[in-house]
Amino acid sequence: MYNQVTKRIFLFCLLGLLLPFHLMAQQISVMAQTDTNSIRIGEQVKLQLTAILTPAQFNDANFKVAFPVLPDSIEHFEVVTRSPLDTVQDGGRHLLHQTFTITSFDSGHWQFPPLRFDVINGAAGDSAFTQPIGIDVNTVAVDTTKAFKPIKAVEAVPWNIMDYWMYIAIGAGIVLLGLGIWLYFSKRKKPMPEEKVPTISPYEVAVHNLKALKDEKVWQQGDIKQYYTRLTDILRTYFEHEFGIAALEQTSEELLANIKPVTKLNQQRDKLRSLLAIADLAKFAKLEPTADEHEACMLKAEEILEWTRPKEEPAEQSPKSENP
DSSP, X not given: OHHHHHHHHHHHHHHHHHHHHHHHHHTSEEEXXXXXXXXXXXXXXXXXXXXXXXXXXXXXXXXXXXXXXOOSEETTEEEEEEOXXXXXXXXXXXXXXXXXXXXXXXXXXXXXXXXXXXXXXXXXXXEEEOOOEEEEEEOOOOOTTSOOOOXXXXXXXXXXXXXXXXXXXXXXXXXXXXXXXXXXXXXXXXXXXXXXXXXXXXXXXXXXXXXXXXXXXXXXGTOHHHHHHHHHHHHHHHHHHHHOOOGGGSOHHHHHXXXXXXXXXXXXXXXXXXXXXXXXXXXXXXXXXXXXXXXXXXXXXXXXXXXXXXXXXXXXOOOOOOOO
16 A cells, blocks of 8 residues: 555656646647658758747747757758748747758658757756658659660850950050050150260369469469469379379478379479479468569479370371272
8 A cells, every 4th residue: 555655656746747848848839841742863842940939938038949950961861051040920929930952862762850849948948859751852754765865066155255355354454554665665755865075184274273373363462372372282183183193182292202203293393392392481481472483483383284294195097098
């Protein structure tokens, strides 16, 4: 008697635990349906999954339905596309839809397997399953009583210029760019040839400066220091440019010592020594030479220039034609 009572209490408790899950699973309806049950190999089928919820279930934040997650390949079938989950209200019900496009490349009669929907209500959970769907995958019917048809020859695709418009545009752009570059450089002004300025020799410069000093009558106007400064600078500049002596940076004694290697200048040493001595006294000792000494210094400078004047190279003469 005691054992029977215990068994009954255990059964009631077990039923009490299982009843909420059973009721929850029965509260929603799930289904799977296709637009056709017969296809040829490679044709596509629309598979629609639907879950029907009551308004209370749909508005309950704790009540959720998880749709099946189909892999890309499942039992003789391939999933081509899948749509997002959609919700439609039908009267007092809420329909949750998801559409899959499937196909098959295996001929025969195949059962699309049942699909599981996970139902969650708060902390409790259960599952609902769809019914399997039978689909016939047929091959292409071949009439073996008829003769085989010959293989068709390869047909050439007709030429269309619009198929090559990009290449034509690129080629035309390159041609136009090259033409523009050619026109730019062809019309560009060529630089005018630089006019050759006749070079003036250091001797000609010195002669010109001495003449200008003489014409300005500097010492006649009482500027003795300026006269001898310019006179000696003309000679020193001439020595530096003509013979390569750093005459402008040397004292009179250094200059006289450095002209020894230059034969032409060394031959005029006495005249140059006398001129530099008077010039140094006039510039630094404030000596006032006489008018004859002014004229003599100018004459000595002209004689030094004339003596050291570079020889002019004779012009090339055309060879005389020999008499036959």
